[in-house]
Amino acid sequence: SLTIGIVGLPNVGKSTLFNALTKNDVLAANYPFATIEPNVGVVGVPDPRLARLAEVFGSQKIIPATVSFVDIAGIVRGASEGQGLGNKFLANIRESDAICQVIRVFTDPDVVHVEGKVDPADDIETINTELVLADMQTLEKAIPRLEKESRKDKDRKVLHDAAVAAQEVLNTGKTLFAAGVDPEPLRELTLLTTKPFLYVFNVDADELANTAQLDELRALVAPAEAIFLDAQTESELIELPAEEAAELLASIGQDEPGLDQLAQVGFRTLGLQTYLTAGPKESRAWTIPVGATAPEAAGVIHTDFQRGFIKAEIVGFDQLMEAGSMAAAKTKGWVRIEGKEYVMQDGDVVEFRFNV
Ligand code: GDP
Numbered sequence: 001s002l003t004i005g006i007v008g009l010p011n012v013g014k015s016t017l018f019n020a021l022t023k024n025d026v027l028a029a030n031y032p033f034a035t036i037e038p039n040v041g042v043v044g045v046p047d048p049r050l051a052r053l054a055e056v057f058g059s060q061k062i063i064p065a066t067v068s069f070v071d072i073a074g075i076v077r078g079a080s081e082g083q084g085l086g087n088k089f090l091a092n093i094r095e096s097d098a099i100c101q102v103i104r105v106f107t108d109p110d111v112v113h114v115e116g117k118v119d120p121a122d123d124i125e126t127i128n129t130e131l132v133l134a135d136m137q138t139l140e141k142a143i144p145r146l147e148k149e150s151r152k153d154k155d156r157k158v159l160h161d162a163a164v165a166a167q168e169v170l171n172t173g174k175t176l177f178a179a180g181v182d183p184e185p186l187r188e189l190t191l192l193t194t195k196p197f198l199y200v201f202n203v204d205a206d207e208l209a210n211t212a213q214l215d216e217l218r219a220l221v222a223p224a225e226a227i228f229l230d231a232q233t234e235s236e237l238i239e240l241p242a243e244e245a246a247e248l249l250a251s252i253g254q255d256e257p258g259l260d261q262l263a264q265v266g267f268r269t270l271g272l273q274t275y276l277t278a279g280p281k282e283s284r285a286w287t288i289p290v291g292a293t294a295p296e297a298a299g300v301i302h303t304d305f306q307r308g309f310i311k312a313e314i315v316g317f318d319q320l321m322e323a324g325s326m327a328a329a330k331t332k333g334w335v336r337i338e339g340k341e342y343v344m345q346d347g348d349v350v351e352f353r354f355n356v
Helices: 014-023 026-030 048-057 086-095 120-152 154-171 184-189 211-221 231-237 242-251 258-269 294-301 303-307 317-323 326-331
Strands: 003-007 040-044 061-063 066-071 098-104 197-202 225-229 272-278 282-289 309-316 336-338 348-354
Touching: 003 014, 003 086, 014 040, 014 066, 014 231, 014 258, 040 258, 048 061, 048 272, 048 282, 048 317, 066 258, 098 120, 098 258, 120 154, 120 184, 120 211, 154 184, 197 211, 197 258, 211 225, 225 231, 225 258, 231 242, 231 258, 258 272, 282 294, 294 303, 294 309, 294 348, 303 309, 303 348, 309 317, 317 326, 317 348
Parallel strands: 003 066, 003 098, 061 282, 098 197, 197 225, 272 348
Antiparallel strands: 040 066, 272 282, 309 336, 309 348
């Protein structure tokens, strides 16, 4: 499954955030015998629609979609030259499908900042520079080889030209993601900066309501998505019973934990969406790539469902709730029959028909 690598300079709150994430680990909660990698946190993607479906269908269980985070320790200035844990660090990022940078905004004289001062723009720049330099090295090695190959084989010219164009972008200091470069033709080179980025700003709890400051930070990373949270508070929230957690959240002016937002935004950043199924046993969100067709969606439940796909009976979540039950939705003519070409939409509640 797809993973998001968590990166950031030392002492920005990565471990604090990651530990909070792993306390939320749905593998640990639901699959007691699953092998849990120490540096991977699998968290549920909160979806309030599931509880409402469970009510309508009398489901015994709710199973949310999940998103996996990998803790990638060790970036410092000079990582692209093998400083610190440089090479291992870069290899770990290469294996991730998206990059989540944690940035320190909180002020705490007791926590040393590696660069001597809290400066979010500078920290973003430091990490970007290491990743850009690593990609430039990859391209410098690849381009002469691709040039030779493309003289004999026209197909290789597509990759060669994309590589040269990417090199020009990187020379300006921009990541390929920020420049909007299409990752597809470059895929073979497993570049780092074509991956989608998202940003977690670790701010003091009492700054979470300072919208002027948050807007300034958001502008630093746009069009990438930004999440604002206080890692320390998040790690406390996770230990509290629901009622006390709600009180603590309210006391810092928030209506949902930052970790929930992170799971939702991370899921979206990976290019994923869900569709829903419901019955007396469970209400469940299934993960598909944006743009998946009905048979592909069926295949996520079971490969036989995809192979034997006949049709999908689909009703939009909001219409289903308005009707009050599947039977009522059918009577109203709101349950559509969709075929092989149908592209799944967010909020589709689905029953597949298939041959076995
Ligand atoms: P990492 O090196 O990026 O993994 O950072 P850690 O999570 O180990 O945090 C470094 C130090 O900063 C620890 O002493 C944390 O308790 C502290 N810290 C982490 N997040 C926050 C925060 O949101 N506010 C404050 N004041 N301290 C924090």
